[in-house]
Amino acid sequence: MALLTAKGIHVRFGDRVVLEEVDFDVREGEFHGIMGPNGAGKTTFFNVLTGRVKPNRGSIELAGENVTGFPSHKIARKGVSRSFQIMTLFDEFSARENVLAALPEFRDSGFNPAKAVTAEKKWQDAALDVLAEVNLAEKADVKAKELSYGERRALEIAVATAQRPRILCLDEPTSGLGSDGVRRLSDLVQRLKGKLTIVAIEHDMSFLFSLADRISVIHWGQVIARGTPSELRENEWVRRSNLGKFA
Amino acid sequence: MNGAANNSPDSARLVTPAMLLVWALLATLPLWISRLGLYPYIGIEILIWAIYALSFNLVLGTAGLPSFGHGAYFGIGAYAFGLCQFNIAPNLWVCLAAALLAAALAGAFVSLFISHRRGIYFAFMTIAFGQIFWTISIKAHSITGGEDGLLKIARLPADFGVVAFDLKNNVSFYYFVLAAFAVVVMLLWRLIHSPYGKVLSAIRQSETRASHLGYRVWLYKASIFTLSAGLSGFAGGLFAMAQLAAFPDVMSLHHSGYVVMMTLVGGGLVSFWGPFIGVIVFLVARDVIGAFTNAWMLWFGLLFMAIVLFKPEGIAGAWRSFVQERGGKVWKSVAGERLRLLFRSG
Ligand SMILES: Nc1ncnc2c1ncn2[C@@H]1O[C@H](COP(=O)(O)OP(=O)(O)OP(=O)(O)O)[C@@H](O)[C@H]1O
Ligand SMILES: [Mg+2]
Numbered sequence: 090m091a092l093l094t095a096k097g098i099h100v101r102f103g104d105r106v107v108l109e110e111v112d113f114d115v116r117e118g119e120f121h122g123i124m125g126p127n128g129a130g131k132t133t134f135f136n137v138l139t140g141r142v143k144p145n146r147g148s149i150e151l152a153g154e155n156v157t158g159f160p161s162h163k164i165a166r167k168g169v170s171r172s173f174q175i176m177t178l179f180d181e182f183s184a185r186e187n188v189l190a191a192l193p194e195f196r197d198s199g200f201n202p203a204k205a206v207t208a209e210k211k212w213q214d215a216a217l218d219v220l221a222e223v224n225l226a227e228k229a230d231v232k233a234k235e236l237s238y239g240e241r242r243a244l245e246i247a248v249a250t251a252q253r254p255r256i257l258c259l260d261e262p263t264s265g266l267g268s269d270g271v272r273r274l275s276d277l278v279q280r281l282k283g284k285l286t287i288v289a290i291e292h293d294m295s296f297l298f299s300l301a302d303r304i305s306v307i308h309w310g311q312v313i314a315r316g317t318p319s320e321l322r323e324n325e326w327v328r329r330s331n332l333g334k335f336a
Numbered sequence: 337m338n339g340a341a342n343n344s345p346d347s348a349r350l351v352t353p354a355m356l357l358v359w360a361l362l363a364t365l366p367l368w369i370s371r372l373g374l375y376p377y378i379g380i381e382i383l384i385w386a387i388y389a390l391s392f393n394l395v396l397g398t399a400g401l402p403s404f405g406h407g408a409y410f411g412i413g414a415y416a417f418g419l420c421q422f423n424i425a426p427n428l429w430v431c432l433a434a435a436l437l438a439a440a441l442a443g444a445f446v447s448l449f450i451s452h453r454r455g456i457y458f459a460f461m462t463i464a465f466g467q468i469f470w471t472i473s474i475k476a477h478s479i480t481g482g483e484d485g486l487l488k489i490a491r492l493p494a495d496f497g498v499v500a501f502d503l504k505n506n507v508s509f510y511y512f513v514l515a516a517f518a519v520v521v522m523l524l525w526r527l528i529h530s531p532y533g534k535v536l537s538a539i540r541q542s543e544t545r546a547s548h549l550g551y552r553v554w555l556y557k558a559s560i561f562t563l564s565a566g567l568s569g570f571a572g573g574l575f576a577m578a579q580l581a582a583f584p585d586v587m588s589l590h591h592s593g594y595v596v597m598m599t600l601v602g603g604g605l606v607s608f609w610g611p612f613i614g615v616i617v618f619l620v621a622r623d624v625i626g627a628f629t630n631a632w633m634l635w636f637g638l639l640f641m642a643i644v645l646f647k648p649e650g651i652a653g654a655w656r657s658f659v660q661e662r663g664g665k666v667w668k669s670v671a672g673e674r675l676r677l678l679f680r681s682g
Binding site for chain 2: 139141160161162165166170171173177178179180181182186189190191193195196198199200201202203204205206207208248252
């Protein structure tokens with residue numbers, strides 16, 4: 090069953106059409122990769138899925154509910170979390186505080202001024218657990234802006250998983266990572282796979298082809314190819330384009 | 337986050353050692369203030385402006401929203417206090433509540449227009465609304481007394497049922513305002529260190545991220561603006577009592593500028609107590625430098641410029657870095673970055 094379905098998504102900025110007509114679906118539990126050339130509109134498509142950009146046409150259904158045009162905070166509360174291609178961490182917060190702010194139990198604690206953030210041990214512990222999963226437990230009290238690039242990437246993912254999402258959207262998670270970092274990320278995603286439904290935009294083909302259940306190729310504002318990694322290896326366009334160079 | 341270090345146990349307290357120290361100093365102020373050559377009345381002014389500046393800093397320092405028309409809410413509180421006294425009930429509690437509510441209502445109204453904005457757009461709109469309220473206060477002559485102001489406002493007695501205090505005398509009024517100040521300080525300290533305060537500070541750093549974490553960003557901005565306006569109005573009500581009148585002047589753009597200057601000079605961008613320090617420096621400078629030259633504002637203005645350019649962490653931040661460096665630690669100021677973020681419109 091499809092957990093998320095996007096139909097006929099059309100987005101333009103002024104008179105520039107970025108997405109012509111994108112159809113897309115994610116099945117419960119699958120890892121769905123998205124690839125495509127620079128500027129193809131992949132991030133824009135994520136922005137549509139997560140409520141940041143309203144599509145000019147088309148619809149999005151999440152678990153059978155029409156969520157088209159919902160604002161991002163509402164989509165987030167329905168269980169869609171995301172990481173950002175250009176990192177947008179809370180720079181002044183420690184790693185732990187970044188994760189803490191993402192915990193649903195923290196978010197739902199409301200406006201009660203009698204609660205002190207630092208005194209709520211269960212939040213602090215829960216945040217630490219999430220950090221441990223991405224090997225950042227030792228850096229819990231380091232400010233986000235003082236972390237190394239690779240650590241910040243890991244923190245991005247920790248924040249997205251801390252939301253305990255139904256669907257995790259990752260926008261180029263390997264970008265800027267060295268081979269070591271990519272390997273660690275692969276391990277992490279491998280562990281998340283199956284527990285979570287994941288959609289990942291990625292330029293790193295070996296990363297994507299080794300992990301994805303299905304891959305969609307976005308180009309010219311459309312999905313021009315879709316299938317399992319082995320199906321895509323046979324695809325004419327993928328073979329001809331630079332993107333196929335992995336093979 | 338704002339103020340003591342994140343993991344400091346103080347952030348979970350209702351009353352901190354710093355508060356006790358400040359209160360103790362303030363409680364003895366009437367005993368020593370004249371020896372410094374200052375008028376005792378300055379104590380009342382300091383406390384009222386401190387309530388105002390601390391409330392203002394919820395918006396500027398905590399939420400990172402540049403509000404440059406906050407004088408409007410201070411002034412609305414002052415008028416509401418007087419009008420309530422003349423037309424509704426000459427009761428201190430009712431009139432102070434009226435001051436708070438009237439200003440909060442005005443703040444809530446304005447926040448509907450500005451809570452989807454940030455940066456320079458937010459700043460311009462707060463100025464525009466501030467000017468509108470100021471103009472109304474001058475033009476609505478029959479209600480506000482126009483440029484002459486609303487006169488003959490009385491210092492109503494503080495009636496606690498079992499005992500009632502007469503506040504006509506400046507010393508008793510000073511202690512009344514000190515009690516109000518203490519309550520506001522505790523309230524703000526708890527608020528800033530609650531999950532709500534944490535989210536505000538997250539929003540200051542990245543609205544985008546906060547909304548993708550499920551926070552309804554505009555509601556946080558609107559609510560903190562409303563609360564800040566309400567508390568500014570409460571301070572305004574006290575100010576009407578102090579002055580025995582309400583004038584349009586406090587609502588003007590340059591008066592709104594004062595609270596911004598006080599807050600930044602004191603170090604409101606990085607410190608809870610920053611606005612309080614700024615208020616003291618501003619008012620003492622006014623009385624001391626003002627005794628020698630009419631152009632005291634020129635000197636304070638220069639100080640303000642120097643701080644924005646070279647020491648955006650203000651006096652509180654400079655003090656903290658001094659203490660930390662003596663302890664062999666490095667304190668990296670975030671003030672410059674926060675100042676920059678204030679005007680980022682994205
Ligand atoms: N808010 C916006 N306003 C105007 N144009 C935009 C906006 N967002 C994206 N675009 C344009 O849409 C096009 C697609 O951008 P997008 O970021 O979605 O591409 P992408 O596939 O993610 O590329 P990359 O691989 O480089 O990340 C680009 O030309 C970009 O300039
Ligand atoms: Mg992109």
